[in-house]
Amino acid sequence: MTVDVAPPRGGPDRKRDTLARLENDIDVWVATAAPDGAPYLLPLSFVWIGGGLLLATPESSATGRNLRRSGVAHLALGQTRDVVLIEGTVAAYSREQVPADFAAQFARRHWDARESTPPYGYFLVTPQRIRAWREENELAGREIMREGRWLV
Known part of the structure; x- marks a missing residue:
């Protein structure tokens, strides 16, 4: 079986498509590691705020x-055939510390996590590296952000 593959996108198109995903998608896979290095992966809801992804979890x-x-x-x-991978730094906020506008934007899109039990924290992930590609023909040039700066 042959898979039809679209021609590769240029950098500006990848950036545009990535920003559209960040503004319109509602869930993201989040990978973290425990102190002993054990990996942990789960989906969380997010909202794109001021150049970062705001997450909420207990x-x-x-x-x-x-x-x-x-x-x-x-x-x-x-x-897997249209992926955006993000490596970022995290600013953590308790529900008492989260900026009111961040919590309000999250609540408008999802729910008011400040009212959740057990207590939820908010985590703003600021992208430092972003890679985006669809097929093998887009592997070259997949890095579109490095050290927090867009390359395209």
Whole structure:
């Protein structure tokens, strides 16, 4: 069986498509690691705010603890044949510390996590590296952000 493959996108198109995903998708895969290096992966809802992905999860959960402790996360959007991989730094906020406009934007899109039990924390992941590709023909040039700066 042969798979029809679209021609590769240029850098500006990949950036445009990536920003559209960040503005319109509602869930993202979040990968973290425990202090002993054990990996942890789960989907979380997010909202794109001011150049970062705002997540909410119970502060006492493995993901909440890992994000707060390490200050880094790896995120993935999309299918395996249309993927956006993000490596970012994390700013952690308790529900008492989260900026009101961040919590309000998250609540408008999902639910008011400030009212959740057990207590939820908010985590703003600021992308430092982004890679985006669809097929093998897009592997070259897949890195579209490095050190927090767009390359395209």
